[in-house]
Amino acid sequence: MRTGTDRVKRGMAEMQKGGVIMDVVNAEQAKIAEEAGAVAVMALERVPSDIRAAGGVARMADPRIVEEVMGAVTIPVMAKARIGHIVEARILEAMGVDYIDESEVLTPADEEFHLNKNEFTVPFVCGCRDLGEASRRIAEGSAMLRTKGEPGTGNIVEAVRHMRKVNAQVRKVVSMDEAELMTEAKLLGAPYEVLLEIKRLGRLPVVNFAAGGVATPADAALMMQLGADGVFVGSGIFKSDNPAKFARAIVEATTHYQDYKLIAELSKDLGTAMKGIEISSLTPENRMQERGW
Amino acid sequence: MKIGVLGLQGAVREHVRSIMASGAEAYVIKWPEELKEMDGLIIPGGESTTMRKLIDKYGFMPELKKFAEAGKPMFGTCAGLILLAKRVVGYNEPHIGVMDVTVERNSFGRQKESFETELDINGVTENFAAVFIRAPHIVEAGENVEILAKHEGRIVAAREGQFLGCSFHPELTEDHSITAYFVRMVAEAKEKALV
Numbered sequence: 001m002r003t004g005t006d007r008v009k010r011g012m013a014e015m016q017k018g019g020v021i022m023d024v025v026n027a028e029q030a031k032i033a034e035e036a037g038a039v040a041v042m043a044l045e046r047v048p049s050d051i052r053a054a055g056g057v058a059r060m061a062d063p064r065i066v067e068e069v070m071g072a073v074t075i076p077v078m079a080k081a082r083i084g085h086i087v088e089a090r091i092l093e094a095m096g097v098d099y100i101d102e103s104e105v106l107t108p109a110d111e112e113f114h115l116n117k118n119e120f121t122v123p124f125v126c127g128c129r130d131l132g133e134a135s136r137r138i139a140e141g142s143a144m145l146r147t148k149g150e151p152g153t154g155n156i157v158e159a160v161r162h163m164r165k166v167n168a169q170v171r172k173v174v175s176m177d178e179a180e181l182m183t184e185a186k187l188l189g190a191p192y193e194v195l196l197e198i199k200r201l202g203r204l205p206v207v208n209f210a211a212g213g214v215a216t217p218a219d220a221a222l223m224m225q226l227g228a229d230g231v232f233v234g235s236g237i238f239k240s241d242n243p244a245k246f247a248r249a250i251v252e253a254t255t256h257y258q259d260y261k262l263i264a265e266l267s268k269d270l271g272t273a274m275k276g277i278e279i280s281s282l283t284p285e286n287r288m289q290e291r292g293w
Numbered sequence: 294m295k296i297g298v299l300g301l302q303g304a305v306r307e308h309v310r311s312i313m314a315s316g317a318e319a320y321v322i323k324w325p326e327e328l329k330e331m332d333g334l335i336i337p338g339g340e341s342t343t344m345r346k347l348i349d350k351y352g353f354m355p356e357l358k359k360f361a362e363a364g365k366p367m368f369g370t371c372a373g374l375i376l377l378a379k380r381v382v383g384y385n386e387p388h389i390g391v392m393d394v395t396v397e398r399n400s401f402g403r404q405k406e407s408f409e410t411e412l413d414i415n416g417v418t419e420n421f422a423a424v425f426i427r428a429p430h431i432v433e434a435g436e437n438v439e440i441l442a443k444h445e446g447r448i449v450a451a452r453e454g455q456f457l458g459c460s461f462h463p464e465l466t467e468d469h470s471i472t473a474y475f476v477r478m479v480a481e482a483k484e485k486a487l488v
Contacts, residue, residue: 001408001409001410002408002409002410003405003406003407003408004405005408005409007409007424007465007466008407008408008409008424008425008426011407011424011426011462011465012404012407012426012427014304014307014338014465015303015304015338015339015340015371015372015426015427015462016339016340017302017303017304017305017306017339018300018301018302018303018305018339019302019303019339019340019343034342035346036346037342037343037346037347038343039302039339039340039343040340074342074398074399075340075342075343076340076403076404076427093405096402096403096405097403098403098404098405098427099404121405122404122405123404251343251346251347252347252350255301255302255323255347256323
C-alpha cells in the first residue's frame with residue numbers, strides 16, 4: 001500500500017474534472033459552494049480581489065479558517081501556501097488539507113525556487129502561463145495545473161491567453177519529431193523528460209484548470225471550450241449580488257459549456273457581476289501573474 | 294453494443310477510453326433522454342455531491358431508475374458506487390439506491406491517506422493496480438451480493454446481478470480487465486433480453 005504516488009495525486013485532480021472549485025473565506029460560504037455543486041472549495045482568509053485591495057503581504061490563511069471550512073463540508077478542501085514557503089505547505093499538509101495551491105496570489109516567500117512538491121504526500125496545484133512554466137511545475141511534482149490568469153480582476157483575457165498558449169505549445173510538442181524535443185526543451189525552459197511524456201501521451205500528463213479572472217457563467221464555458229479541464233472561481237462568486245444563484249449558474253455552465261440556450265437561461269437576472277479591472281491599468285508590479293519562476 | 298458514461302462531472306474521458314479498449318462503443322451521457330439507446334451505463338468517479346445536484350437538476354433520477362428496472366447493467370466506480378448504493382452511512386436517503394449495499398463515504402480518510410495497492414479481484418483478474426482516492430467502502434452487503442475484492446478486511450468491489458461497484462478507480466490504469474468484465478455483463482444482459 002503506497003500513499004502520495006503520482007498516480008494517487010494526479011488521480012485526485014482527474015476526479016475534479018468538469019467541475020468548479022470555489023474560493024471561500026468561512027464555513028457559511030463553504031456550505032453555499034457545496035450546495036451549489038462545487039467539486040471542491042479553496043479556503044482563504046481573503047479572496048484575491050480583497051487581497052489586491054488590501055495590499056501588503058498576503059500569507060497562508062489562519063489555520064482556524066481552514067479548519068472551520070474542513071469541518072463544514074464533505075467535498076475536498078484546498079488551501080493556498082506562498083510560493084517556496086516550505087513550512088506553510090507542511091502546516092497545511094499536517095492539517096489534512098486535500099490539495100495545496102502554491103499560489104502567486106499570495107506574496108512569494110522565495111524569489112528563486114518553488115517547493116519541491118515531490119517530497120510531499122499531499123498533492124499540489126500550480127499556476128502556469130506557458131508550457132515552460134507548466135513543465136517545470138510538473139517536474140517539481142505538481143499534480144494539477146491551472147492558468148494564472150490575472151487573479152481578482154474579473155477579467156478573463158489573461159486566462160484565455162494562458163490557456164491558448166499552453167495548448168498551442170502542447171500541440172506543437174506532440175507533432176514534433178523526437179529528435180527536435182531537446183532543442184524545444186531548451187527554448188521553452190522545460191525539462192526534456194516532461195516534454196517526452198507530453199509527446200507520448202498526446203496531452204499534458206496532469207489536468208489543467210482555468211483560473212484567474214472567471215467572472216460569469218459565459219467565462220467559465222469559454223474556458224471549457226478552449227480546453228480547460230475545469231474551472232477555479234475566486235472573487236467572482238461571493239462578490240456577486242446573489243452568491244448561491246451565481247455559483248449554481250457557474251457549475252451548470254461548466255457542465256454544459258456548449259449548450260448556449262441553457263447558458264443564456266442561467267445568465268438571466270444574476271445581478272451585477274464583479275466590477276473588474278482592465279489589465280493595462282495594472283502596473284507590472286501589481287500583476288500577480290508575474291510571480292513565479 | 295453501446296455503453297454510456299454519465300458525463301456530468303469526473304473521470305469521464307478515462308472510462309470512454311477503457312470501454313473502447315474493451316471493444317464496445319462508448320457514449321458520453323449529458324441528458325436523460327440519451328440513456329434510452331444505451332445497453333449499459335458506467336457512473337464514473339468524481340464528486341458524488343456534485344453529480345447528485347446535476348442529476349436532480351436535469352431530471353436524470355427517474356430515467357436512471359428505469360434503466361435499472363429494465364435490467365440493464367450499471368457499473369459505479371468510487372462516487373458511482375455511492376450513487377448506486379441502497380444505503381449511505383450518515384444519510385437518510387440513498388441516491389439512485391439500486392444495489393443492495395451500505396457504503397460509507399471517504400472511509401479511508403482525506404487525500405493524504407489516499408493510496409494505491411495490488412488487489413485480486415475474484416473471478417476477474419489478479420494483482421490489479423487499484424487506486425483509492427478519498428474512497429468509500431462497502432460496510433455491509435446484502436445476501437445476493439457477490440464480494441469480488443477486499444482490502445484490509447473491507448469490501449472494495451462487489452457485484453449484485455446487473456450491478457457492479459468498486460471503491461477504487463480502474464479507469465486510471467492501463468489494465469482494462471474490470472471494464473472488460475463489465476462489457477461481458479452488458480453482452481450477457483443484452484442476449485438475455487433478446488431471448
